[in-house]
Amino acid sequence: MPLNRLKTKTMIECLWPYILSLMKDTPVYAYEIRSKIKERYSFEIGNVTAYMILYKLETGGYVRTEWLVKENRQRKYYKITDKGKELLKEGTKYLNNLSKTLSK
16 A cells, blocks of 8 residues: 555654654663654654664764663663754755645
8 A cells, every 4th residue: 555655664764853853852762762652653663773773873973872870770872963953953844845845
């Protein structure tokens, strides 16, 4: 079905906007990304997928890591950088413009 294919392409195959959006307000622990995506956006991703996207985002300078102690455990959290905020802004702008164009 074409709609299901469109959803797959814009959700599962293009996760970086969703992941960066999760980091807008607070750093995110990699393990919790799957549950946060399911909770906020109502779809599921694979176990390794979030780690692969985080690696690419970090390599590109869009996120950085920081170690935080929470619940008496030191964990590696990912935080969006200014470059990542700009990418998210541009990606959101693109998607909004696409939506407007298709709505004409």
